[in-house]
Amino acid sequence: MPAKNAATKSGKKVKGHLGRHSTDKPSAFDNALKQFERAAEILELTENQIVVIKEPRRITEVKLPVRMDDGSIDVFKAFRVQHNVARGPAKGGVRFHPDVTVDEVKALAFWMTYKCAVVGIPMGGGKGGVTVDPRKLSKGEFERLSRRYFAEMMDLFGPDRDIPAPDVNTNPQVMAWFMDTYSMHHRNHLPAVVTGKPPEIGGSAGRVSATAQGMVYCVRKAFEHLGIDLSKASVAVQGFGNAGSYAARLLKRDGCIIRGISDIDGAFVSDSGIDPGLAVKHVEQYGTLKGFDKHAHVQKLDDPMKLLELPVDLLIPAALENQITKSNARRIKAKIIAECANGPCTPEADEILEKKKKFVIPDILCNAGGVTVSYLEWVQNRMGYYWTEERIQDDLKRLMEDAFARVLQTSLKYDVPMRTAAFIVGIQRVTEASELRGLYA
Numbered sequence: 001m002p003a004k005n006a007a008t009k010s011g012k013k014v015k016g017h018l019g020r021h022s023t024d025k026p027s028a029f030d031n032a033l034k035q036f037e038r039a040a041e042i043l044e045l046t047e048n049q050i051v052v053i054k055e056p057r058r059i060t061e062v063k064l065p066v067r068m069d070d071g072s073i074d075v076f077k078a079f080r081v082q083h084n085v086a087r088g089p090a091k092g093g094v095r096f097h098p099d100v101t102v103d104e105v106k107a108l109a110f111w112m113t114y115k116c117a118v119v120g121i122p123m124g125g126g127k128g129g130v131t132v133d134p135r136k137l138s139k140g141e142f143e144r145l146s147r148r149y150f151a152e153m154m155d156l157f158g159p160d161r162d163i164p165a166p167d168v169n170t171n172p173q174v175m176a177w178f179m180d181t182y183s184m185h186h187r188n189h190l191p192a193v194v195t196g197k198p199p200e201i202g203g204s205a206g207r208v209s210a211t212a213q214g215m216v217y218c219v220r221k222a223f224e225h226l227g228i229d230l231s232k233a234s235v236a237v238q239g240f241g242n243a244g245s246y247a248a249r250l251l252k253r254d255g256c257i258i259r260g261i262s263d264i265d266g267a268f269v270s271d272s273g274i275d276p277g278l279a280v281k282h283v284e285q286y287g288t289l290k291g292f293d294k295h296a297h298v299q300k301l302d303d304p305m306k307l308l309e310l311p312v313d314l315l316i317p318a319a320l321e322n323q324i325t326k327s328n329a330r331r332i333k334a335k336i337i338a339e340c341a342n343g344p345c346t347p348e349a350d351e352i353l354e355k356k357k358k359f360v361i362p363d364i365l366c367n368a369g370g371v372t373v374s375y376l377e378w379v380q381n382r383m384g385y386y387w388t389e390e391r392i393q394d395d396l397k398r399l400m401e402d403a404f405a406r407v408l409q410t411s412l413k414y415d416v417p418m419r420t421a422a423f424i425v426g427i428q429r430v431t432e433a434s435e436l437r438g439l440y441a
Helices: 006-010 028-043 047-053 102-119 139-152 172-186 210-226 242-253 276-286 304-309 347-355 369-383 389-414 418-437
Strands: 058-067 073-084 090-097 124-131 162-166 234-238 257-263 266-269 314-317 336-338 359-361
Touching (some): 028 347, 073 090, 073 139, 102 369, 102 389, 102 418, 124 139, 162 172, 162 369, 210 389, 234 242, 242 314, 257 276, 266 304, 389 418
Parallel strands (some): 090 124, 090 162, 234 257, 234 314, 314 336, 336 359
Antiparallel strands (some): 058 073, 257 266
């Protein structure tokens, strides 16, 4: 849980958390549109088709006043974006992070639209965020902020309208608070309003590891396609949160050697391999990987970004957007890049990686395991009937492998990178749904 607010202790709390604005940070939404436009050009979409599926349908921004432990009131900026709902209700996580902006949330909602379409689940794209550093909140402040967010956005959410899920710095406990807030307002038990909940209140088996597990299914198929032995592969994982830590553990079971891992407090490497289980225990004890180099054969890199440039077979960006750019793409040595994060590569980096013959498994395919099992959780909630983990894994494996095969087939057909191929698949499905529904006037 978040640490006690240091600012409260000092008595010098800064009022308001209304976002950071950096002029030199690449626009995530502009990057998303560039990815879209390349595929749309290949498909020869008309202007009418593009205008219907390109921009978000709704952008909501609110200020959240929250009473802090010392009695003062702090105000936080928050967002919810619904990009497209032609194929079903909006679906997408809510992240709590100090760098959250409306541009970032728009991009994430955009990617969710096409991610759902690529794996063939009947949902659209949504995303939410709060501009806050949750490490500076007490547990009580964290809960009050979470509930205030859901209460302020109440008119957007619903099992048939918009279904949030966990994302950066949110977890099953936050989803439990979300669900309880919504259910209390509606005087009913409505677990289908969010996914990623604890199993005790309607969460699905296999949901916590789903993003990483879906990625592993894609990685196995990529290694098979390229004729590389996965059981002898070396791996680097940027970001050791939920997705990154599970990715490392699952790939170690496949025989991979985890050469490097990183989080907000540094990057750590070992020629003999890092034990992901030991790293998870370290994070559980200390909150982050800070000090992990106290363990034998583990060294800390002077520059955490150098982890992306390690000479490994498989690189897994599992942190935030815009990590691989034109400034470092030429130094990427990994044969395969599996995007467990959303938008880790900029379009300029994509061009460089394409020329270097790197095989990129794009985010809207690679990390779709999370939303896939979220969909299965939503189905179970609507039925009131819950499945075994074995059934969940069977469905997840089938959906991810089918999606990978379709994207790979499209990549070979059009002679384009996997990212463009994934957008081609997704755009075709969203366009078809939009045209079948038509316009209500």
